[in-house]
Amino acid sequence: MAGAVTAHLSDSASVRPKHVTEKPIVRWLLTGIALLFLGFVVLLPLVAVFVEAFQQGVNLYWASITDPDAVAALKLTLITALISVPLNTVFGIAAAWAITKFRFRGKNFLITLIDLPFSISPVISGLIFVLLFGAQGWFGPWLDSHDIQILFALPGIVLATTFVTFPFVARELIPLMQAQGVQEEEAAASLGAKGWQIFFRVTLPNIKWGLLYGIILCNARAMGEFGAVSVVSGHIRGETNTLPLHVEILYNEYQFSASFAVASLLVFLALITLGVKSFVEWKSAQRAKGGEANGTAS
Amino acid sequence: MGLHLELRNVSKAYGGHLAASDVSFGIERGKLIGLLGPSGGGKSTLLRILAGLETPDTGDILINGKRVNDVAPQERGIGFVFQNYALFKHMNVFDNIAFGLTIRKAKKAEIAERVNELLDLTGLRGFEKRYPHQLSGGQRQRVAFARALAPRPELLLLDEPFAAIDAKVRKELRTWLKQLIETIGITSIFVTHDQDEAVEVADEMLIVQQGRLEQQGTPVDVYTAPKTAFVAGFIGQSQIIAQPRELVGFGDIALPETGRAIIRPEFVEAGRPHEMTTPSASAKGTVRRVFFRGAHLELEIDLGGNRLAAHRSLDQEPIQPGEEVSVLIHRIYVVTDHNAVMVENPLKVDPLPVHI
Numbered sequence: 267m268a269g270a271v272t273a274h275l276s277d278s279a280s281v282r283p284k285h286v287t288e289k290p291i292v293r294w295l296l297t298g299i300a301l302l303f304l305g306f307v308v309l310l311p312l313v314a315v316f317v318e319a320f321q322q323g324v325n326l327y328w329a330s331i332t333d334p335d336a337v338a339a340l341k342l343t344l345i346t347a348l349i350s351v352p353l354n355t356v357f358g359i360a361a362a363w364a365i366t367k368f369r370f371r372g373k374n375f376l377i378t379l380i381d382l383p384f385s386i387s388p389v390i391s392g393l394i395f396v397l398l399f400g401a402q403g404w405f406g407p408w409l410d411s412h413d414i415q416i417l418f419a420l421p422g423i424v425l426a427t428t429f430v431t432f433p434f435v436a437r438e439l440i441p442l443m444q445a446q447g448v449q450e451e452e453a454a455a456s457l458g459a460k461g462w463q464i465f466f467r468v469t470l471p472n473i474k475w476g477l478l479y480g481i482i483l484c485n486a487r488a489m490g491e492f493g494a495v496s497v498v499s500g501h502i503r504g505e506t507n508t509l510p511l512h513v514e515i516l517y518n519e520y521q522f523s524a525s526f527a528v529a530s531l532l533v534f535l536a537l538i539t540l541g542v543k544s545f546v547e548w549k550s551a552q553r554a555k556g557g558e559a560n561g562t563a564s
Numbered sequence: 565m566g567l568h569l570e571l572r573n574v575s576k577a578y579g580g581h582l583a584a585s586d587v588s589f590g591i592e593r594g595k596l597i598g599l600l601g602p603s604g605g606g607k608s609t610l611l612r613i614l615a616g617l618e619t620p621d622t623g624d625i626l627i628n629g630k631r632v633n634d635v636a637p638q639e640r641g642i643g644f645v646f647q648n649y650a651l652f653k654h655m656n657v658f659d660n661i662a663f664g665l666t667i668r669k670a671k672k673a674e675i676a677e678r679v680n681e682l683l684d685l686t687g688l689r690g691f692e693k694r695y696p697h698q699l700s701g702g703q704r705q706r707v708a709f710a711r712a713l714a715p716r717p718e719l720l721l722l723d724e725p726f727a728a729i730d731a732k733v734r735k736e737l738r739t740w741l742k743q744l745i746e747t748i749g750i751t752s753i754f755v756t757h758d759q760d761e762a763v764e765v766a767d768e769m770l771i772v773q774q775g776r777l778e779q780q781g782t783p784v785d786v787y788t789a790p791k792t793a794f795v796a797g798f799i800g801q802s803q804i805i806a807q808p809r810e811l812v813g814f815g816d817i818a819l820p821e822t823g824r825a826i827i828r829p830e831f832v833e834a835g836r837p838h839e840m841t842t843p844s845a846s847a848k849g850t851v852r853r854v855f856f857r858g859a860h861l862e863l864e865i866d867l868g869g870n871r872l873a874a875h876r877s878l879d880q881e882p883i884q885p886g887e888e889v890s891v892l893i894h895r896i897y898v899v900t901d902h903n904a905v906m907v908e909n910p911l912k913v914d915p916l917p918v919h920i
Contacts, residue, residue, distance in 0.1 A: 449646055449648065449650035450650050450651075450652055450653070452617055452637075452644075452646070452650065453644065453646055453650040453651075453652075453711075454652075454663070454667075455617070455636075455637045455638055456615055456616075456617070456637050456638075456642060456643070456644040456712075457643075457663050457664035457667060457711065457712075457714075457715060458638045458664055458667045458668055458715060459638065459663075459667045460638055463667055467652075467663075467667075468652060471652075471654040472653065472654060
């Protein structure tokens, strides 16, 4: 499972001076191993998705992705992401703000709690909601008597997705905000700015690239989540199937081409996300370059 | 002119560490104050308490005679220049300077006028579209200064304003800042650990150590009449002599039991016997080392087991290490744990020096 690992590469880090670099053969060997591994584990499956998807022709591909159930799944996936990503963005900013700007009891506990969804299996995450809202769960009877449907419906799917993806934004922001400190905010305060003015004029512009990066990671995961959603969705075709679940169902029904066709939709969504992510990385690297010039300009 | 700013019995502790301990002082309007002391002595804490960025545990802060303890930093009318400037990285120079006015929702034309005025005043004209990372240290310092001044504060606080700037630019900036502050006539307090800086720039100095205010006075006062042992040892270049009575001329004077002596190089005259002004009051010492100090030489002299420093002009005949020299100590500070007293060498002023 991918944690919020951020690798901001810059050229200056990748060009190593002669006295600390390794022999060419070692470099080629290491690069080769990495590429080979990447090819087998990432590239080959990715190619396979498209090969399988188009195996029985473009017509079937088109039919598969325009199938009402597939369209419904795509819609549900997007709606889920559209609700849970903004929720997690607000939560992430609030949590990072609280953790980095204030001293309070139980701060470490809060940090651990934020990591919880990363450390437990998504299936367990889904089961938690079944235990809470299921027919035999804590709130099940009460919900039932008030005719509120959470499990096997949109609210359950959104809850499970939000739970699984909530560390991304906070995890991205906490180290960033810790590194930035409070000086600029204090400067703003001494110049007369108050709470929200400081936040919108000083804090937010300073964290915007990190925040965007967190949102992108969060979004990628929200659209791709399978385990937790699978447990709470109920797999009702055209109603509670997200894209990943729909792929699985098609596959289990031996509709391989259709299943891969729908999977390719997810791949497209992922590629768009990756594209945006690269742009954000490029943009923030440019900013960092500007920052490096700090020391040299005189 | 009454006191512009006053601190009364202000204390502040972090954990068990006292950053400010019962500090009281008053500052007159329009004065430029240097808050001087060793690193970690509580200078920045005092400044932050004044600005409202820290809350004192006890004591009162008064501005224009009004207690402002509960007034938020936004409302105190104080400009603050941070040690690392804390410029807004994502804003250009113009927007940085304009920030305080933009927040107050001033009219666009008014903002532009004030910012332009400050750009001229700080010599930053032509840089208004630049971002902080495109500026040198000295320029950033000026931006921070202009930004703090833009909302027309009554009081300007500067935390180590020159610390991050290289030596040559620092000297220029010091002079520039002093002139500028005089022109504007704003009451200012700057923190520094560099006594040259404080002596050169400040109208008045506050010496702070371990959270305590040791002395307040003009640089001349502090330099010539240190009130505490700490100030006597901290200001200037000081050598401590454990037994002042061993020094020639100071044998008979009334000294406190626990008194030590502090001697500065400028109190010591050293040279060949024929160069001395008052040979009778001189003692013999040996030159251990000679340092080149740019404008003068510094001699390290061994005087009966005590180590002294003395200055010597480059125009005088050079002296080699190992040479014997006459040493005349014009005056010493006798310090105990609590106070410091200046004592002139009695032999120097003795009306009838016995010469046989």
